[in-house]
Amino acid sequence: MSEVFQTERIVEFHHTDAARIMHFATYFLFMEEAEHAFLRHLGMSVMGLYEGTKLSWPRVSAKCDYTDSVGFEDVVTINVRVGRLGSKSVTYSHRLFHDSRPIAEGEITVVCCLYDDRGDVPRSIVIPDTIRERLQPYVTKS
Amino acid sequence: MSEVFQTERIVEFHHTDAARIMHFATYFLFMEEAEHAFLRHLGMSVMGLYEGTKLSWPRVSAKCDYTDSVGFEDVVTINVRVGRLGSKSVTYSHRLFHDSRPIAEGEITVVCCLYDDRGDVPRSIVIPDTIRERLQPYVTKS
Amino acid sequence: MSEVFQTERIVEFHHTDAARIMHFATYFLFMEEAEHAFLRHLGMSVMGLYEGTKLSWPRVSAKCDYTDSVGFEDVVTINVRVGRLGSKSVTYSHRLFHDSRPIAEGEITVVCCLYDDRGDVPRSIVIPDTIRERLQPYVTKS
Amino acid sequence: MSEVFQTERIVEFHHTDAARIMHFATYFLFMEEAEHAFLRHLGMSVMGLYEGTKLSWPRVSAKCDYTDSVGFEDVVTINVRVGRLGSKSVTYSHRLFHDSRPIAEGEITVVCCLYDDRGDVPRSIVIPDTIRERLQPYVTKS
Numbered sequence: 001m002s003e004v005f006q007t008e009r010i011v012e013f014h015h016t017d018a019a020r021i022m023h024f025a026t027y028f029l030f031m032e033e034a035e036h037a038f039l040r041h042l043g044m045s046v047m048g049l050y051e052g053t054k055l056s057w058p059r060v061s062a063k064c065d066y067t068d069s070v071g072f073e074d075v076v077t078i079n080v081r082v083g084r085l086g087s088k089s090v091t092y093s094h095r096l097f098h099d100s101r102p103i104a105e106g107e108i109t110v111v112c113c114l115y116d117d118r119g120d121v122p123r124s125i126v127i128p129d130t131i132r133e134r135l136q137p138y139v140t141k142s
Numbered sequence: 143m144s145e146v147f148q149t150e151r152i153v154e155f156h157h158t159d160a161a162r163i164m165h166f167a168t169y170f171l172f173m174e175e176a177e178h179a180f181l182r183h184l185g186m187s188v189m190g191l192y193e194g195t196k197l198s199w200p201r202v203s204a205k206c207d208y209t210d211s212v213g214f215e216d217v218v219t220i221n222v223r224v225g226r227l228g229s230k231s232v233t234y235s236h237r238l239f240h241d242s243r244p245i246a247e248g249e250i251t252v253v254c255c256l257y258d259d260r261g262d263v264p265r266s267i268v269i270p271d272t273i274r275e276r277l278q279p280y281v282t283k284s
Numbered sequence: 285m286s287e288v289f290q291t292e293r294i295v296e297f298h299h300t301d302a303a304r305i306m307h308f309a310t311y312f313l314f315m316e317e318a319e320h321a322f323l324r325h326l327g328m329s330v331m332g333l334y335e336g337t338k339l340s341w342p343r344v345s346a347k348c349d350y351t352d353s354v355g356f357e358d359v360v361t362i363n364v365r366v367g368r369l370g371s372k373s374v375t376y377s378h379r380l381f382h383d384s385r386p387i388a389e390g391e392i393t394v395v396c397c398l399y400d401d402r403g404d405v406p407r408s409i410v411i412p413d414t415i416r417e418r419l420q421p422y423v424t425k426s
Numbered sequence: 427m428s429e430v431f432q433t434e435r436i437v438e439f440h441h442t443d444a445a446r447i448m449h450f451a452t453y454f455l456f457m458e459e460a461e462h463a464f465l466r467h468l469g470m471s472v473m474g475l476y477e478g479t480k481l482s483w484p485r486v487s488a489k490c491d492y493t494d495s496v497g498f499e500d501v502v503t504i505n506v507r508v509g510r511l512g513s514k515s516v517t518y519s520h521r522l523f524h525d526s527r528p529i530a531e532g533e534i535t536v537v538c539c540l541y542d543d544r545g546d547v548p549r550s551i552v553i554p555d556t557i558r559e560r561l562q563p564y565v566t567k568s
Binding site: 154155156171174175178182187188189214215 | 438439440455458459462466471472473498499
Binding site: 118 | 439440442443444446447449451497498543544545
């Protein structure tokens with residue numbers, strides 16, 4: 001069994017729209033917030049340093065399947081696993097719940113990059129072992 | 143050849159993030175804005191009426207593949223086609239460009255729904271012919 | 285001495301902008317989130333019921349003075365007091381801190397309103413006593 | 427009479443909230459978008475260069491008085507003037523309309539700053555004459 005990281009968010013008023021439910025794009029904000037909380041939990045940051053150089057994780061794809069809606073002040077639980085741990089990329093798998101009821105499943109794929117001195121130009125690298133080891137327990141098993 | 147609907151957006155300052163590029167979730171806002179502009183172009187609204195009853199289109203899935211980044215004040219062109227015109231659902235296909243350079247491709251699938259009197263509870267229906275006919279020219283051919 | 289309600293938020297990546305600090309409009313989101321958390325703390329909701337009718341609080345003014353910036357993953361403490369408890373309106377006073385350092389002060393004035401059956405049309409009313417009593421301890425003394 | 431810069435925005439679905447109106451914080455996004463469009467109209471950018479050094483305009487205060495609401499797909503006209511042209515600061519005055527009906531008035535005060543090489547640390551300066559001259563016609567007369 002793989003481990004799972006879990007965090008919670010409340011649906012704020014500005015997350016809702018005129019359909020009186022959480023706007024579909026907010027799910028991507030929640031997934032990213034959960035990914036960043038996961039990295040902090042592992043003692044890292046999505047805006048980190050590797051041997052003195054800025055290391056970050058630009059997104060190359062994101063998707064979400066919506067199975068139910070949530071409204072203002074609903075509490076959303078977000079489960080994060082690593083769906084795929086590639087050589088240079090990580091695919092995070094997210095499952096979102098409200099009151100134990102699944103509301104959405106999503107994936108975000110990010111690429112490990114070092115940045116130039118100004119922090120503006122990314123260059124992809126093989127994920128350093130110190131990072132790989134921390135992500136490994138969360139890789140989903142088929 | 144299918145028709146294509148095209149609209150433009152400028153990358154506003156609040157669309158950017160600390161990586162100095164447009165935030166990945168903003169692409170979904172642009173895709174939705176383009177879809178709604180497309181419906182207006184067809185003489186409709188995503189929050190419309192059908193025989194006196196509120197008709198709208200809740201999202202069931204959304205995805206985006208990012209191929210390049212854009213920064214503050216870049217102009218983004220968004221092309222909208224109908225990737226699939228189902229019985230009750232529509233899959234919009236979006237291609238985003240900056241200076242003729244592709245920056246992202248995405249899809250959003252929505253379901254045709256009527257709402258109760260308060261406008262809060264959706265119930266899926268077969269897409270009315272008057273709507274289907276307007277979307278038909280934009281269906282992509284294989 | 286008046287009481288104070290305190291809550292915390294972390295600066296998420298999507299809260300930042302290309303200046304690598306939290307975007308100025310996000311402070312208003314934090315102030316509103318703190319107000320709504322304050323109401324929940326008092327056993328209420330900003331989207332509440334009064335004698336079976338929907339009661340809510342449309343905003344009539346908002347302002348913020350910025351004294352320092354915060355960046356990604358900084359923790360922001362938000363203090364909420366009631367700057368003025370009017371007959372029909374409430375002015376919330378917010379002070380935002382990072383590491384005990386003041387970063388902003390703001391005010392949001394809201395009006396107590398009942399809504400029609402569809403929940404769309406507000407009509408201002410005198411703040412009910414049951415609500416007034418709960419806000420009273422947080423009114424700032426000159 | 428002072429000149430006025432005018433631009434328009436449509437209320438997008440993601441600008442609305444569960445009260446079925448444009449969220450109060452979105453007015454600040456519209457005001458900032460109008461300010462940046464105004465600067466482009468004057469041949470400048472809020473993220474500009476001055477003698478080879480990055481020049482930008484951090485916000486020190488923002489406020490808005492709301493007089494009426496707008497809903498999905500309403501068109502908002504934003505009028506921008508310069509309420510005060512200080513030595514180092516500019517106060518923009520915004521008036522927002524829908525169908526010639528005033529919906530809000532706001533002000534945003536920004537400070538002229540040069541940035542360090544990495545573009546991260548601002549230092550306030552006297553507004554260069556070439557910029558002052560372009561803003562001058564838009565200063566409101568008492």
